[in-house]
Amino acid sequence: MSPETKEPRDRKPDDDLDWFTITYRSIYVVLAIAVVAAAVFLYVRYGRPTPPAATETEAPKLTTTARFRSIEGSVKVKAVGTFEWVGADRAMVLKRSDLVRTGSASAAEIEFFDGTVVHVRPDSLITIEETSEDPSTKQRRVAWHISSGEVNFQTVRHNVPGSSTEVSTPTVRSTVGENAEAAIRVAESGDSDIRLFRGSSRVETKSGQTLELKSNEALSVSSEGKAAPKVTLPATPVLLSPADDTEITHRDLAQAFTELSWRAVGEAASYHLMLDYSTMFNRPLYDQRGVNATSQQFRGLEEGRYYWRVAAIGRDGAEGSFSVPARFTVTKPAPAAQGVPPPLSLDTLEVRTTILHVKGRTEPGASVVVNGQRIDVQADGSFNEFITLQKLGSQEVVIRSTGINGGVAELRRTVVAAY
Numbered sequence: 001m002s003p004e005t006k007e008p009r010d011r012k013p014d015d016d017l018d019w020f021t022i023t024y025r026s027i028y029v030v031l032a033i034a035v036v037a038a039a040v041f042l043y044v045r046y047g048r049p050t051p052p053a054a055t056e057t058e059a060p061k062l063t064t065t066a067r068f069r070s071i072e073g074s075v076k077v078k079a080v081g082t083f084e085w086v087g088a089d090r091a092m093v094l095k096r097s098d099l100v101r102t103g104s105a106s107a108a109e110i111e112f113f114d115g116t117v118v119h120v121r122p123d124s125l126i127t128i129e130e131t132s133e134d135p136s137t138k139q140r141r142v143a144w145h146i147s148s149g150e151v152n153f154q155t156v157r158h159n160v161p162g163s164s165t166e167v168s169t170p171t172v173r174s175t176v177g178e179n180a181e182a183a184i185r186v187a188e189s190g191d192s193d194i195r196l197f198r199g200s201s202r203v204e205t206k207s208g209q210t211l212e213l214k215s216n217e218a219l220s221v222s223s224e225g226k227a228a229p230k231v232t233l234p235a236t237p238v239l240l241s242p243a244d245d246t247e248i249t250h251r252d253l254a255q256a257f258t259e260l261s262w263r264a265v266g267e268a269a270s271y272h273l274m275l276d277y278s279t280m281f282n283r284p285l286y287d288q289r290g291v292n293a294t295s296q297q298f299r300g301l302e303e304g305r306y307y308w309r310v311a312a313i314g315r316d317g318a319e320g321s322f323s324v325p326a327r328f329t330v331t332k333p334a335p336a337a338q339g340v341p342p343p344l345s346l347d348t349l350e351v352r353t354t355i356l357h358v359k360g361r362t363e364p365g366a367s368v369v370v371n372g373q374r375i376d377v378q379a380d381g382s383f384n385e386f387i388t389l390q391k392l393g394s395q396e397v398v399i400r401s402t403g404i405n406g407g408v409a410e411l412r413r414t415v416v417a418a419y
Helices: 015-047
Strands: 066-072 075-078 099-102 107-112 117-120 125-133 140-154 164-168 172-176 181-186 192-198 201-205 210-213 217-221 239-241 246-249 257-262 268-276 286-291 295-299 304-314 326-331 344-352 355-362 367-370 373-375 382-388 393-402 408-417
Touching (some): 066 075, 210 217, 239 304, 257 268, 286 295, 344 393, 344 408, 355 367, 355 408, 367 382, 373 382
Parallel strands (some): 140 164, 246 326
Antiparallel strands (some): 066 107, 075 099, 107 117, 117 140, 140 181, 164 172, 172 201, 181 192, 192 217, 201 210, 268 286, 268 304, 304 326, 344 355, 367 373, 367 393, 393 408
């Protein structure tokens, strides 16, 4: 054997087995890794559940409309695109270009989506001009037009800078600031009056004038659109008596006097006093301008609940803001507590034609009436009387006894009167 083919002396018989074992093991490991990798790939690619696509949660959409907060009397609405006036109700939604009309002795409160509240006085006609929010800037715009009549209103704090509230008449447009309170009236002559009680307002007239109003300032604009000089409004009176939620008791309502009094306002020449059953003051029991005193008496107020308010009138005739209404209630004394009912019994109750014979007994000193007609009661409490029934046929007879301690006993019986 040549040296090239000669086996080494130190090689052991199991070396071939180890070499093949190691070689096959390596192959198995590689194959296993490949299988696992393939399985992972297939799971990731096809087997893993796909998570649901993320969806954006949409914020609830703001309803940019207006609604009635209260309605009294005849209030009509003509919706945009319609020709018919329909009765207003609190379920109605008011939108841009809708018309609202109040009749005589009628009023309504409208609340816009931004919180602005408009009090529409009697005999007024307004148009909802704008009620919207810009989706990108969130700026809100509220506007209405007064064709005739009067409105009082209160604005709120703006949600973002750039929001606006506008009020217009045929001769003037007013951009009102936030947290303002004002009244605007369109007279039959076409003149417009603006009274700003709180806040600020920028006024533009039809003739092109631009003016700024501050708290307690007023402005009149003629039907031609020309503004008169601004005037200062008097302060708001403070109500003294009766205070809010007072109960006043009179024994004789027809003859009793109820006095309303308020604190004097230094710059006031007179006052405007209103008394009504309602906080809307649309159908006042008393509505008087030019009251010179700081109190007023009312005689014979009926039992019930009343509201009253006062505004000061300056020497130039300008009327300031009304006070917050105060409520009082007129009552009669409660009836005395009734005692124990007296005994009452009947021995005879007979009808002959239309003559009723009633005989019985109650306690001594009690009084007895039969169908509202008083009968005599003897000293021992007995009674025996004949009375004439006022109608024929079947009817109820009521016998009532009132004892000396105020207690009342009553018996009811049915009888038939016939000729």
